[in-house]
Amino acid sequence: TRTNLGLVYMAQGRLHAAEQELGAAYRLRTCDARLALNYGSVLMDLGRTQAAQALFVHAMERASTVEDRARAALDLGGLYLATGRFAQGWALLEARKDLLAPPVGTAALPEWDGGVTEKTVLLYAEQGLGDTVQFLRYVELAARRARISLFVPQSMRRLVACLLPCWEGRVHMATSAQAGGAGVRCSLLSLPHLLGVAAPFAWQPDPACFAAPDTSPTPAGLHVGLCWSGNPAYQFDRRRSLEPSVLAQLADVEGVRFQALQPCASLADVPLPLTPLAEGDMLATAQLMAGLDVVVSVDTMIIHLAGLLGKPAVLLDRFGGDWRWAAGSVVAPPCGLASGARTVFARSLWYPCVRITRQPAFSNGRASWCEPLAAAAQWLAQMAQGGCSGQI
Secondary structure, eight states, X not given: OHHHHHHXXXXXXXXXXXXXXXXXXXXXXXXXXHHHHHHHHHHHHTTOHHHHHHHHHHHHHHOOSHHHHHHHHHHHHHHHHHTXXXXXXXXXXXXXXXXXXXXXXXXXXXXXXXXXXXXXXXXXXXXXXXHHHHHGGGHHHHHTTSEEEEEOOGGGHHHHHTTGGGGTTSEEEOSSTTOXXXXXXXXXXXXXXXXXXXXXXOOOOOGGGGOOOOOSOOOSSEEEEEEOOOOTTSTTHHHHOOOGGGGGGGTTOXXXXXXXXXXXXXXXXXXXXXXXXXXXOHHHHHHHHHTOSEEEEOSSHHHHHHHHHTOOEEEEXXXXXOGGGTTTOEEEOOTTSOTTSSOOEEEOSSOTTEEEEEOSSOOOSGGGGHHHHHHHHHHHHHHHTTSSTTOO
């Protein structure tokens, strides 16, 4: 019961309450690997990485099933990635294969080992759209070793098709996981480990790949794309997404026009003049984004798409955020903000055009987003005045 209550608190973003309940549950049964993982997860989110690492290692040692050991390895792998130990992290992430089934109809295909082969490799997307965008950078390296049949979700197939010329005929799109005559299979997320590419690297295709012809006049002002919430079905969406009312902090920036980059049933709750997002797939969103000046977004697919396009962007990141935005970021003061100021930006390792402003400490509610939004507002004001040219 205390474990379940602690997990509910975690999903609500009440991390201190979650730490108390999950810690109490673990101390009642320290031999239980799952309780150790739950407690380690909340400690990780609170920034207590050494204690979390000890619990993840303890869970791996205590795990009595393949599934529990795999979960422990995944949690430890995520911690390693968040702290810059990429080679160990990628290796541990392979444990997810003990938990996740390959695409339907491909289980009979052997897994690719990353070596040079004459066989066609079915390379498939495994997790969310943002993960898929992030790991597309490895496709070119994989295509040097084998012909690739690339299978991605329907909503992003037209976007990925625009990238095919970058891969010089070594990659073709698969219409299904069973199509393409593949002889082996591989997840996009396995490529850094299989290809031996430990450290992150930047990759940006020519933005012209995604441009749509547009002869309409460009309105005056700084055109800003805005995304304030993610998929509500995600377990911890409440912690990464903003209530629309907090966007009022951006309303006073002069010379700015806002474009929604997420579907909105109603804009009545958004305290900003905002152009709604038209229906369409990821290519349509990319083409719209290509015409913007900058993007401000929480941690969703949109920030990955901005990075892919090389669009100047600010990520509003939650405290204890995802490993993708943590390790090795180079901290720099934003343009016009004194270096001694408390709020700073960090440079993304994966997308040099993306800067990150984080909640400085864990807290609940609207107040926790005040500093990140204030930093974003100052940056937008600088750009609207022509003072930064997209650089922070």
